[in-house]
Amino acid sequence: MKKLFFFVSFPLMIYSQPFSLEDTATRSSVSIISKENLDIRIFRSINNSRSKFKDRLLDITDRSVLLVSLLTPLTQLAFSSYLGNYYDQNSAVLTASSQILNFTLTYTTKVIAKRKRPFRKLNNVYVRKSLTDDQYSFPSGHTSSAFANATSYLLRYPEYPQIYIPIYFYAATVAYGRNYFGMHYPSDVLAGAIYGTGSAILVYSLRKPIINLKNNITGNYSDDNKSSGARNAFYFAGAFALSVIINEFIIRENTNIMLHATPESSGLSLKINATF
Numbered sequence: 672m673k674k675l676f677f678f679v680s681f682p683l684m685i686y687s688q689p690f691s692l693e694d695t696a697t698r699s700s701v702s703i704i705s706k707e708n709l710d711i712r713i714f715r716s717i718n719n720s721r722s723k724f725k726d727r728l729l730d731i732t733d734r735s736v737l738l739v740s741l742l743t744p745l746t747q748l749a750f751s752s753y754l755g756n757y758y759d760q761n762s763a764v765l766t767a768s769s770q771i772l773n774f775t776l777t778y779t780t781k782v783i784a785k786r787k788r789p790f791r792k793l794n795n796v797y798v799r800k801s802l803t804d805d806q807y808s809f810p811s812g813h814t815s816s817a818f819a820n821a822t823s824y825l826l827r828y829p830e831y832p833q834i835y836i837p838i839y840f841y842a843a844t845v846a847y848g849r850n851y852f853g854m855h856y857p858s859d860v861l862a863g864a865i866y867g868t869g870s871a872i873l874v875y876s877l878r879k880p881i882i883n884l885k886n887n888i889t890g891n892y893s894d895d896n897k898s899s900g901a902r903n904a905f906y907f908a909g910a911f912a913l914s915v916i917i918n919e920f921i922i923r924e925n926t927n928i929m930l931h932a933t934p935e936s937s938g939l940s941l942k943i944n945a946t947f
Contacts, residue, residue, distance in 0.1 A: 765878055
């Protein structure tokens with residue numbers, strides 16, 4: 672419980688003071704750059720640095736996050752179960768558990784903090800055409816989900832950097848893109864990275880009871896000490912490739928197909944909008 676409290680409270684400390692332009696303006700006479708002003712300055716520098724290459728690359732990674740978060744543990748679970756490798760099967764269960772914990776903490780914090788997104792608060796912000804119904808900015812759910820995946824694989828396969836380094840690069844690209852597209856402040860993505868990393872670490876620390884629970888449900892009482900090694904990198908690569916195919920050829924931006932989770936004060940609203 673102490674670990675859970677720390678991972679929840681530390682990002683909230685980042686948000687302990689209001690991030691408003693009005694507040695920044697009242698302190699403009701002070702020679703010290705405020706935390707709020709620095710947050711907005713960094714956001715502006717990223718959001719204003721436009722290029723066609725980044726438009727395309729960051730759009731692909733940004734729209735892939737939901738599917739990658741779902742498909743990576745699911746494909747690993749399916750193939751490892753078929754091949755009878757229970758270490759990798761357990762890894763998939765732990766990754767999925769990290770995502771569930773991260774999702775719960777991230778969206779609970781959004782409802783508590785209720786920070787408006789930059790494009791809703793600031794003027795002259797570049798925003799791409801497709802927007803989310805989720806009006807809250809702190810912390811970044813895309814970033815937290817990407818870092819939960821990356822950290823889960825780091826903890827389970829520390830001797831295989833070819834597995835976790837590409838996933839961390841992907842997570843960092845997603846985090847940058849959230850500023851680039853005007854959806855989050857830098858402090859939002861920092862908090863998201865902390866939430867995702869912390870969720871994976873917490874789940875990993877509880878891996879024995881989680882794996883025992885899985886074994887009791889499935890009836891597989893096998894050891895957890897032999898992985899299939901570097902080939903686990905293909906699960907993330909395959910999930911990312913499949914997400915790109917689905918987004919590019921099935922879920923196009925001009926079709927208004929969208930699956931999103933919207934945190935509200937009364938709870939979490941899950942919506943699917945589709946127009947063909």
